[in-house]
Amino acid sequence: MSGFYTRFAANVLFPLRERLKGRETVRIRREMEARQWWSRENLLAFQSERLRAFLRDVGAHVPYYRNLFAQTEFVPEEVTSLSGLQRLPFLDAAILRANVDCLRIEGQAHLARFESGAANGEPLLLYVGPVRTSHDIAARWRTLRWWDVDIGDPGIVVWGPPIDADTRELLGISCARSIRSARVLAFEMPDTEAERFIARLRKRRPKTLTGNPSTLAYLAAFAQARDIALNDLGIQTIFAAGERLWASQRELIASSYGCPLVYLYGNRGSGLVASQCPMGGLHIAAENVVVEIVDEDGEALPSGKAGEIILTNTASRDFPFIRYRTGDIGALDWDSCPCGRGLPLLKLAEFGAR
Numbered sequence: 001m002s003g004f005y006t007r008f009a010a011n012v013l014f015p016l017r018e019r020l021k022g023r024e025t026v027r028i029r030r031e032m033e034a035r036q037w038w039s040r041e042n043l044l045a046f047q048s049e050r051l052r053a054f055l056r057d058v059g060a061h062v063p064y065y066r067n068l069f070a071q072t073e074f075v076p077e078e079v080t081s082l083s084g085l086q087r088l089p090f091l092d093a094a095i096l097r098a099n100v101d102c103l104r105i106e107g108q109a110h111l112a113r114f115e116s117g118a119a120n121g122e123p124l125l126l127y128v129g130p131v132r133t134s135h136d137i138a139a140r141w142r143t144l145r146w147w148d149v150d151i152g153d154p155g156i157v158v159w160g161p162p163i164d165a166d167t168r169e170l171l172g173i174s175c176a177r178s179i180r181s182a183r184v185l186a187f188e189m190p191d192t193e194a195e196r197f198i199a200r201l202r203k204r205r206p207k208t209l210t211g212n213p214s215t216l217a218y219l220a221a222f223a224q225a226r227d228i229a230l231n232d233l234g235i236q237t238i239f240a241a242g243e244r245l246w247a248s249q250r251e252l253i254a255s256s257y258g259c260p261l262v263y264l265y266g267n268r269g270s271g272l273v274a275s276q277c278p279m280g281g282l283h284i285a286a287e288n289v290v291v292e293i294v295d296e297d298g299e300a301l302p303s304g305k306a307g308e309i310i311l312t313n314t315a316s317r318d319f320p321f322i323r324y325r326t327g328d329i330g331a332l333d334w335d336s337c338p339c340g341r342g343l344p345l346l347k348l349a350e351f352g353a354r
Contacts, residue, residue, distance in 0.1 A: 009152025028138035054314040064102035129318030139285040143275035155208035205234030212242040220256035231258030270311040281337035
């Protein structure tokens with residue numbers, strides 16, 4: 001059960017901070033917690049309605065899509081199901097680089113600007129607005145609560161290269177001292193720093209540890225090689241994000257730390273896409289993200305068939321991500337999860353869920 005300070009942070013401090021930032025994170029999280037139990041039919045109907053409104057908004061206020069819709073004679077009002085997206089072309093890194101200014105919504109000056117890595121090493125310039133940030137944090141917050149964790153529980157985020165404020169919030173909800181969360185940079189962490197970090201964990205005894213899989217696995221291998229115990233640090237849950245989680249990494253991390261390992265799948269452009277529940281299912285945040293699976297020819301694949309993951313974030317109106325090609329391989333699964341949530345499942349190769 002959460003302590004007094006955790007409840008105070010989750011119910012007073014953090015909501016106040018979000019309100020001061022002009023974000024509706026608390027309301028969105030509450031609505032998402034209710035919708036997660038909806039039936040498949042109700043979720044699909046909600047997604048379709050939300051998608052149609054999103055496309056209508058984007059077509060009216062984002063120059064790139066206003067022109068694209070006119071060229072392709074695409075009418076958002078005619079989208080009655082998620083399959084309506086298939087009439088639009090894919091979005092990829094090359095298109096983003098060539099149209100970054102045209103992809104920004106008109107009349108919105110206060111957008112967070114950051115660079116995101118790409119497969120060829122050339123960064124992408126992206127913008128994120130308060131609506132998308134609110135939905136991303138709400139989805140992450142909901143996941144925390146699946147695991148009996150809440151804002152205000154002590155945690156540490158260990159990450160590689162420097163991360164911007166919005167990404168930092170998504171990974172650890174907040175790295176503010178008042179929320180009892182701290183961040184440690186671990187890019188190319190030398191052995192001496194790894195030993196100091198483990199000592200810091202032992203002293204601080206955080207309830208959660210969040211990091212990219214490679215860093216978490218490196219620390220586990222480092223400790224195993226030196227016969228350093230990691231299962232007595234007080235850590236109750238580990239959250240892995242930012243990279244693909246391989247089955248070998250999952251086994252190494254879970255066995256070393258002696259606690260559940262929760263995987264969060266997503267990317268900076270499309271936000272948090274899917275989160276693992278306590279029963280092992282990787283649930284898609286269907287309120288925020290539409291996931292398509294396509295074959296090599298770009299044709300849609302049915303549930304259960306593996307192909308490239310295509311993402312549309314319906315909260316990304318300020319800098320829309322519509323049918324974004326991830327290059328990742330997975331399958332969409334609408335089968336029910338033992339946890340009872342109606343949110344669809346994403347099956348990733350080498351995900352390694354139990």
